[in-house]
Amino acid sequence: MPMVKKTLKQRIVDASVVLFQQDGYHNVTVDRIVEYIGASKGGFYHNFKSKDELLYEIHDVFISYVIKQSQEAYDKYNTPITRLCAMLQTLTKVFDMYQAHITVFYEESRSLPEEYSEIIHEKRDQYRDILQKVIEEGQQTKDFRTELPCTIVTMAIVGMINWTYKWFKQSGPLTMEEITEVFTDMVLRAIVTEQAMDEAVQFMVKGEPAVETGFINT
Amino acid sequence: MPMVKKTLKQRIVDASVVLFQQDGYHNVTVDRIVEYIGASKGGFYHNFKSKDELLYEIHDVFISYVIKQSQEAYDKYNTPITRLCAMLQTLTKVFDMYQAHITVFYEESRSLPEEYSEIIHEKRDQYRDILQKVIEEGQQTKDFRTELPCTIVTMAIVGMINWTYKWFKQSGPLTMEEITEVFTDMVLRAIVTEQAMDEAVQFMVKGEPAVETGFINT
DNA sequence: AAGTTAATACCGACTAGTCGGTTTGTTTTA
DNA sequence: TAAAACAAACCGACTAGTCGGTATTAACTT
Known part of the structure; x- marks a missing residue:
């Protein structure tokens, strides 16, 4: 080492x-x-050059990593359902490791000078686009329900995941693996069509939940 | 007038x-x-007294209103499913009206001096507790799936809703009503048991989605 | 009714402190 | 030995909060 x-x-x-x-x-x-x-x-x-440049550096390291991981998850699989699951897995894992980065990313980007924030906003949109692409493709293949507008579905998922940075504590009673499993289950049940549910069930929660312990923040 | x-x-x-x-x-x-x-x-x-006190005032007005509305939605109905739907409805409506307040609430609370932030954190927890209570009760009545830990379910829903303040634009292509409908559908499908699905279907999306127009932010 | 006091609401120049950034000086490295 | 990497003292712009003052209205007295 x-x-x-x-x-x-x-x-x-x-x-x-x-x-x-x-x-x-x-x-x-x-x-x-x-x-x-x-x-x-x-x-x-x-x-x-400035304190602002440091802030930019932090933003860029994080979002670039998220995009890279998301894209890899996409490339590694070839069906909408497996891709979606892989992305959920990847994203929550990243969010587990980079919680401090995320907090800064989502709360301090306002302080970025325009030259920097343009770049960051573009990359942030890329992250969303990869996820949205998976949803859209799933709708085309009828794996995902077409009654739901894919933009809203995408943002619902993004919100669910992103919000973890506000309440997840590594020292808390819940592990990120548990959370990922439940999120995946919920998302799949919410958007997968009946005809494709066969493929999805393997990624869902089995059995009873662990004992509920303690409580957590907003 | x-x-x-x-x-x-x-x-x-x-x-x-x-x-x-x-x-x-x-x-x-x-x-x-x-x-x-x-x-x-x-x-x-x-x-x-200070700039901080002004910040507190803004926080308190908002969170107090959210609690009041949530509690009213709870009291108005008497089954877990209807209560949940009413709360989703109420919350998104509040978030539509108070978007500026919410942004301040979720991004600037760090700047509150401790004397103020204690009060605010308590109230913020109350908001979550009301929602979590609905989920718990639904699990007890077997309306909601018991395989899912209710804390995670609660935070998934909170995240989905709260995140709207980051991307929803009143001038954008999507109305908050549409979003609420889709969110409600997704949540119900995700957590309602098969035996209770009969009661839930009436709150779900019917037919094809509106035309997708434009795109939105993270 | 007129005069007096007091309380409230608001104004704006001023200050003390803070903080990002610079300048100058010193050490390390290639 | 020159350039890169770092240290330390310093500067100037900015900003939360202060303080002496004024205008307005209400309350009280005679």
Whole structure:
């Protein structure tokens, strides 16, 4: 295992994500970031043109990864149902790992200067388009119900998944695997046609749920 | 129609909600708020102890209204399915009207000082609890599938609904009524048991979807 | 009714502090 | 030895909140 020394730039990004998630972009000063990792302001501005550029970096790393993973999930399978399941799996997994990034992504993008936010918005749309494409193709093959407008279905799924960043706690009683399983079940039941339900049942929840423990946030 | 003159306090709140939604709490200065409505800084601090207190006011007005409406929807009906449908209806309607408030509520609550945020978090949990209660009761009556953990189901629904504030545009091609109908359909199909499906079908989408037009944001 | 006091609502110049960014200086590396 | 990487002191713009003041209305006194 090559224990490579992390560059200052990487340390800045890592620390910033955590701090931004905790307290929000505007409540975290550059001074605090560099103090947190025992560096200096000079080092910061040597690596970043501005605080905004750092924010952009965080956004871009995350959304680029999401797109890459989504596309891979799409390419790996060849039916709408398996593709959808793979994407749900992939996305929740990413959301498990990158929760801090996501929080920053969905709450601080307003602070991005226009030059940056244009790029980010485009990529964010790409992410949605991949999912929407799966839904559309499923409707064409009659795997998915055509009574439901695919834009709304897409956004319903996106909302369900994205919102996890607001309430999921890695230290909480629920694992992301459980959540994924339930989400998948719900989505499939909601949109798969009767004729295609045969293929879908294998991805659904079996048996009784685990004991409900504790409670969680909004 | 009694054309009551709006108080300065109300004008400040109204303007702030719009400005905060657009640019975020930290990107809107007190000076800008008062300039926007043609008032003064003195007037502002006569009505509010601080900028934070104004933010709290906006939060509280919104979440209190949501709780009130949710509770009313619950009380008005007496079966899990009808209650659930009524709550979905109510919530999306509220979200249609109060989109600016919601944006502030879900994106700026971090900036609330602890004294305020405690109260708000409590109320936010109340909102979720009302919905979760409906799901739980539905599972007890076997109207809803017991294989699905009710906390996850609740948060899936909350996420689906809440996320609308991120992408729904009143000027866009989709109306909130359409969206509500599709959401209701999806949720019911996802969680209602076969034996109770008879009661649920009346709330579901009939026929083909409207023509898909344009596209929307994440 | 007139005069007096008091409370409320609002104004706007000013201040103290904060924070992103710069400049200058020092160390490390290739 | 020169350039890259980092450190530390500094600057200027910005902003939440203050404070002395004014206008308006209500309440009380004589």
